[in-house]
Amino acid sequence: MILQGADALIECLKQEGVEVVFGYPGGAVLTLYDALYNSQFPHVLTKHEQGAVHAADGYARVTGKVGVCIATSGPGATNLITGIATAYMDSVPLVAITGQVGVSLIGKDSFQEADICGITTPISKHNYLVKRAQDLPRVIKEAFYIARTGRPGPVVIDIAKDVFAATMDYEYPTEVSLRGYKPLFAGDEEVLRVCLEELRQAKKPLLFVGGGATISNMAPEIRKFVNATGIPVISSLMGLGVVPGDSSEHLGMVGMHGTYAANMATVECDLLLGVGVRFDDRVTGSVEHFAANAKILHFDIDPAEINKNVCATIKVVGDLAWSLPLFNKLVKDFAPDIKEQTASWREQTAIWKQDKPMTYKSREGVIMPQQVIAKLNELAEDAIVVTDVGQHQMWTAQFFNFRQARAFVTSGGLGTMGYGLPAAIGAQIGLPDKKVIVFCGDGGIMMNCQELATAADNGFPVKVIVMNNQVLGMVSQWQRLFYGERYSHTSLKGRTDYVKLAEAMGVTGFKAEHPGELEDILKKALATSGPVLVEVALPSDEDVMPMVPPGGCLDKMILGEC
Amino acid sequence: MKYTLAVLVENRPGVLTHISGLISRRAFNIESIAAGHSEEVDTTRITIDVEVDDELELEQVVHQLSKLVDVIKIVNLTRVDHIERELALIKVKASKVNRSDLVDIVEIFRAKIxxxxxxxxxxxxxxxxxxxxALCEVLVDFGIIEIVRTGKIALSRGPIAAKEM
Known part of the structure; x- marks a missing residue:
């Protein structure tokens, strides 16, 4: 079939089952946009390329499908960078298509030219520069395959402008042939038996689940394992929801702002079973003292994650979809024994959990941030919850009970402010029947507030909760604790009226200032159709607690009111 | 500790960017890197000399490099019997007076003018x-104008090729 490059690209997207693309047109992708116009391919126009890439990311996280975004060359493409890096850190499958200047203009500092392959090399799983139309189908096939298989990640396809207009003999390849990319599925079964032996020896085993458990859709297997063995569970930020937040075995999030029980259990355990985790510094604190009494069994698909930050006693390299079902089979017969011999340990963890639960101190006449999260946890327990980055993100992790995997969308690794709102829009498009709530700080909302207009113009009914404490909360918390209360440029006291801002863009706005009105306003917001923004007035000096000072030991928490 | 790795990669534009980008962003300490065609037209062979603290760090280098889509295979030649070579061109001051001394030195080192x-x-x-x-050290006395070195290349002894190891 003879096709123009641009039409061929759209054919390829259809072949890959792409339902929607997020993007922003420009010079280098004019021909592609012309083809989109012809084909009526579903396209969401954001107000900024960064919005497009975060929306594609949010879409990918909740659906598990590959998110696709399009931007033009030069500034269009560079506006994607933060989003590509965000997706890379959290292993989100993404294909970013960027226009490039014409082949003859490449390397000449042409108008709107930027070396996107060069720029994205350290922040993408792979990238391509396409200069010939006939390469397009193979490259797109490979890009989607690389993005979604193995440890997922973003792939960038930079396409020279003339490729879109060139004609070619289109045929979509049925197979991918990549000599250097053979994503690992099955590993060494023998190692699983060794793990079982270790588990049977352990008196104080602890299961540590992370984003990999979500990505591999292995929450059901993990729940089966936990039910059978009764082993206590801790989660990384990315692992929340893999095990129901309100289950008795779940001790909560571990790490810098982890729960007392999770952190104490990590210090005390004699066996740590890490599943789809990468032992990030926000989890480990001092690496030397992290789980110092424990043998570490590390299950992960990426061999490079093993022994990167923390040395594993036993490594189980392979897809969790391979290892966990097999491991469950092996464990099955011994599960009752394991449950019995770990009973006193389970009791100990339950005592920690009971003694020092996640809590906060109320203040007279003031809405507390934790209260907002807890209230929405009551009112919208099945919602998809998206956050921006900072204090509110940690409070959400602490006070929202995530019951399902993929129900919590947050920029974990990169910690990207401005992520929340566009990601929520993407999540809403991915799951149109779900209630999508996004918590933002008054700092983060302003980084991509233009996307309120995207929500309004398209009727995406996201509920935006602006946690307005008039400061850049997390940074000011560090200034309070570690920089002698010198609040350098973290005051956000200004003249912005967030309700008016929302209304100006066509979003319904509410404001909650008193504890007495909070519930009603939140209920009203949830019941209102279309996008809604609720500004909640909060105190400026509330800290996220507990807190392990950076590089500290997990049992040396500043507890605050906890 | 120093290790020598033979890295087989796809002969495609951008491959060296991916490799050098990875090395710099992971802050790996690379002593030398040399790339060129191999026995297969579509494969480039890169010899990397890496300085690491321990085997764990080496494992990281190998695993991270392996993750690059264009990297086909990595062989740690340090562990196998192998030959290492480097080529250098050295421009040195040579007046009538000391030319014969230089020729002698070149001879001793089995170098070529x-x-x-x-x-x-x-x-x-x-x-x-x-x-x-060692040669450079001796030539310093004559006045070295410039040096260019290829970086180390390495090949295993015996009949087996790196791609089959």
């Missing part, structure tokens, strides 16, 4: 890095 003019000579030497270092 590949260019001569009234003021300078270019000496070509192939060998292990230490041998090149």
């Amino acid at each position: 590949v260019d001569v003019n009234r003021e300078t000579m270019v000496v070509e030497l192939t060998g292990e890095a230490s041998k090149i270092d």
